[in-house]
Amino acid sequence: MNLRPSFAKTARLLNWRPTGLGRARANRALGLDIGSGAVNLVALGWSARGAIAVTACERSALAPGVVVEGQIEQFEELRRVVQSLVARLERRPTRVAMALPTPSVILRRAHFRAGLGQDELAAFVEGEAATWAPFPLDELALDFTVVGAAAGVAGEVEVLMAAARQDRVQARQALAQAAGLNLTVIDTESNAALLALRAWRPPDGQLATDEALALMDLGPGSITLRVMAEGDIAFEREHLGSFGQDLAPGVLAVSRLLQFFQAGHPGRRVVGVALAGEVACRSGVAPAVARMTGLPVWVMDPFAHLSRGEGLAGLPDPQVACAYVQACGLALRAWAS
Numbered sequence: 001m002n003l004r005p006s007f008a009k010t011a012r013l014l015n016w017r018p019t020g021l022g023r024a025r026a027n028r029a030l031g032l033d034i035g036s037g038a039v040n041l042v043a044l045g046w047s048a049r050g051a052i053a054v055t056a057c058e059r060s061a062l063a064p065g066v067v068v069e070g071q072i073e074q075f076e077e078l079r080r081v082v083q084s085l086v087a088r089l090e091r092r093p094t095r096v097a098m099a100l101p102t103p104s105v106i107l108r109r110a111h112f113r114a115g116l117g118q119d120e121l122a123a124f125v126e127g128e129a130a131t132w133a134p135f136p137l138d139e140l141a142l143d144f145t146v147v148g149a150a151a152g153v154a155g156e157v158e159v160l161m162a163a164a165r166q167d168r169v170q171a172r173q174a175l176a177q178a179a180g181l182n183l184t185v186i187d188t189e190s191n192a193a194l195l196a197l198r199a200w201r202p203p204d205g206q207l208a209t210d211e212a213l214a215l216m217d218l219g220p221g222s223i224t225l226r227v228m229a230e231g232d233i234a235f236e237r238e239h240l241g242s243f244g245q246d247l248a249p250g251v252l253a254v255s256r257l258l259q260f261f262q263a264g265h266p267g268r269r270v271v272g273v274a275l276a277g278e279v280a281c282r283s284g285v286a287p288a289v290a291r292m293t294g295l296p297v298w299v300m301d302p303f304a305h306l307s308r309g310e311g312l313a314g315l316p317d318p319q320v321a322c323a324y325v326q327a328c329g330l331a332l333r334a335w336a337s
Contacts, residue, residue: 004035016142020254022075026045027037027045027094028043028044028045028055028091028092028093028094028095029043029044029093029094029095029096029331029332029334029335030042030043030044030056030089030093030095030096030097030330030331030334031043031044031096031098031192031326031327031328031329031330031331031332031333031334032082032096032097032176032181032327032330033098033099033192033326033327033330034067034072034078034082034098034099034172034175035062035067035219035278035279035326036062036067036068036069036219036220036221037061037062037219037220037221038059038060038061038062038278038323039059039060039062039078039081039085039326040058040059040262040323040324040326040327041056041059041085041086041181042054042057042059042324042327042328042330042331042332043055043057043089043093043331044306044332044334045091045309046309047308047309047310048148048310051307052307052335053306053307053308053309053310053312054194054303054306054307054308054309054312054315055090055091055199055309055310055311055312056088056089056090056180056312057303057312057315057316057324058088058089059085059087059111059221059323059324060081060084060323061084061162062077062078062081063077063209065088066078066081068105068293069101070100070101070168070189071168072171072172072175073152074166074173075171075175078175079178079179081107082175082178082179083179085177086179086181090311092180092181093181093182093332093334094182094186095182095184095185095335095337096176096181096183096184096334097164097183097184097185097186097187097330097331097333097334097337098172098175098176098183098185098186098187098189098330099186099189099191099192099193099326100164100168100169100172100186100187100189100331101188102189102190102236103238104164104165104168105162105163105164105188106132106133106134106161106162106163106164107160107161108126108128108129108132108160108161108162108163109147109158109159109160109161110125110128110158110159110161111150111153111156111157111158111159112124112125112156112157112159112267113155113156113157114149114155114156114157116223117294118277119262120243121146121159122144124283125142125144125159125161126142127148128161129142129161129163132316133163135165138166139165139166139167140163140164140165141163141164141166141169141170142161142162142163142167143161143162143163144159144160144161144162144191145159145160146159147159147160151215156335166187166261169186171287172186173186174259178224179228179233183277184337185330185333185336185337187330187333189326190233190331191228191233191235191329191333192326192330192333193215193217193226193276193325193326193329194226194228194232194233194302194329195329195332195333195336196276196302196326196328196329196332197213197215197226197228197274197300197325197329198228198231199302199305199329199332200274200300200301200302200305201305205264206230207228207229207230207271209230209235210267210268210269211229211268211269211270211271212227212228212229212234212261212265212269212270212271213224213228213229213270213271213272213273213274214226214227214228214258214261214270214272214273214274214295215227215228215273215274215276215300216252216254216257216274216275216276216277216280216289217277217325217326218242218243218275218276218277218278218279218280218285219277219278219279220242220260220278220279221240221241221242222238222239222240222241222242223238223239223241223242223243223250223253223254223257223273224236224237224238224239225238225239225254225257225258225260225261226263227268227270229265229268234265234268235260235261235264235310237257237260238258239253239257241253241286242279243279243282247284247285247288250279250285251288251289251291252292254273254289254292254293255292255293258270258273270295271295271296272293272295272296272297272298273289273290273293273296273297273298274297274298274299274300275289275297275298275299275300275322275324276300276302276322276325277322277323278297278321278322278323280300280323281319281320281322281323286298286299299318299319299322300322300325301318301321301322302321302323302325302328302329303315303316303321303324304318306328307327
């Protein structure tokens with residue numbers, strides 16, 4: 001699946017969801033998470049025993065205003081930070097994944113005639129996108145993949161289409177190039193979080209069909225709720241504002257986000273809350289969320305089921321590792337692509 005501004009080959013784009021890591025091709029893979037408060041980097045490779053292992057885990061804070069709501073505002077400063085992080089790696093990764101904020105991505109599905117060649121299908125996709133894209137086609141990075149045969153429609157296939165502002169995509173490509181990285185995947189933040197959540201697994205085992213697991217991403221300026229049900233993200237909503245010295249407003253926001261989910265999904269029972277993001281490790285946050293919601297609350301350690309690679313002194317403490325959830329999901333995404 002190729003990202004297509006005029007259907008030119010470059011990085012793969014958005015929301016293509018491998019079911020596991022068995023198809024992995026990478027010898028080394030990197031997830032680069034660019035947040036508003038920090039850049040997080042997780043690299044994966046093989047352990048001596050042949051298991052997927054964490055070979056690097058780095059983090060650098062960003063000054064306010066460098067990245068705002070996923071938009072790179074100060075490219076040179078961000079380039080300097082990313083180059084410094086990459087310079088710490090002993091070996092360059094073969095595949096790199098980065099993400100766009102989920103609201104920046106438009107996803108659509110459509111049916112087209114089976115048997116079309118790639119160029120013919122691309123032309124049909126471009127025509128279809130012209131009917132729903134909010135921007136001119138020459139301002140979009142457009143991508144597609146054939147999902148499979150269209151259900152109940154003989155002779156047609158279902159195609160997943162994805163579109164994002166070309167300038168946002170190109171900024172990430174330029175950043176990767178400046179750092180000497182091979183950017184092969186641009187995904188959504190939601191999908192990266194999903195991959196990390198699947199790999200982590202709830203401590204009490206697998207979810208039943210009527211159960212859901214909440215992931216609260218606590219950033220410096222926002223709280224994002226994502227709810228996983230039946231192996232996919234069933235709900236996503238963001239609240240602007242986060243946890244300050246007074247925890248009460250943040251805890252109340254978490255509770256309200258969960259209420260929004262339950263109102264729209266009365267048949268789903270949330271069995272617990274996983275906390276991620278750089279604010280999640282703050283003292284008192286997890287107990288306060290547990291008291292307010294009445295649910296089990298875990299500070300999510302995305303490395304819990306991954307091996308430590310040779311040469312890595314140690315993995316982050318579980319109470320700090322929650323800041324690397326997004327980067328770990330992106331590394332898994334690069335690994336499986």
